[in-house]
Amino acid sequence: MASESSGRTFQEYLAHHLQNLVYGPLPEGHERKFYAKGDTAAEKDSYCQDKGMDYDGSKYCKETLAEDGWYLANNKTDVEAMGFWALNIDTLFFSILLGSIFVFLFARAAKNFSLEKPTKLQCFIEMMIDFINGVVKGTFKAAKNTLIAPMALTIFFWVLLMNVMDLVPVDLIPYPAELLGVPYLKVVPTTDLNLTAALALSVFVLYLIFSIKSKGFIGFIKSISLHPFGPWMLPANLFIEIIDLIAKPLSLALRLYGNLYAGEMIFLLIAGMVSINLAELTLTGIGLNLAGIALSLIWAIFHILIVVLQAFIFMMLTVVYMNMAHEKFEQH
């Protein structure tokens, strides 16, 4: 859809969809580039003149910043220049929005709770709570901790809602947003490594806290230094156990991110293939469009499995890690 109307090639369409909306500080003297609209060089030049910028001769208008300040990034060089404080606004916005929807729905069901006349929402939520409760009871056996089941429920639903955004057609939200002046928009928060890494790091910090709480600080140090080979092989033990420790958040973050990113990528490839041929109503164009619709549908149906499964796996592994953290003595 978007690729023909704004004159982008297939590659630019993909790159455009894979770029977050980033807001951050840019230094004085940094050169920014804007995409110039128009077909010929003269049109592009006048477009840049209208915006009060220079035309760089190929595809972009350029502007040199006169002072420091916070700006929306336009391309990868901008993001790199922003450094640490580059905020991915779209990820923040959609993840907080979906989290609020989750909290709002559950709070409403809890407020309108009734024994005689349960609503459909209440039945659904009771079913889900039963399901999560069953999973946690089956997996988390090391100690008593009433924090684990609510955390599992929160993680499952939040990640599930964020993953479900992947099933929204790829141009449905970004394209109108672009017409309204938002240059980039990624609607699936879990396709942003920053978010999955943040989730995994939170789980990891909880893992460390609960480990130290249940084993004691000395016990925790012992648990990572004294086995599997015994006290005489301390460096080797430490090496293995630290890799084991770091692999936990790393695999959690990369598994969720990789799956959703790959899924989104394939949706984008299908959409890109369709949109390229939308302008010409030839037989091949129509055929490709129909094939694209069919492929999108098939991939979406297959993707429902991945979306739910990845949310479930993230929750399940969190519970398993929490169980490991609560074990008094690790067994192997």
Added chain:
Amino acid sequence: MDVEAAKFIGAGIMFGLAAIGAGVGAGVLSSKLIESIARQPELEDQLRPTYFLGIGLVDAVPMISVGLAFYVLFVA
């Protein structure tokens, strides 16, 4: 070597190895599930969630590889 050609070769290797790995993994997993159910049919309800968890874990790695292969092909 031409960069474009190298991209296609690299992406092809990534697709192929991902497919082989996932195929072997899912095959072993499914065959063991069927074996277990054939031996002890009453355990089916307990085996199925574990099986899906395993399939999810097996499925993840090749999907990542395929996504990265597409990235190499079309974006990078």
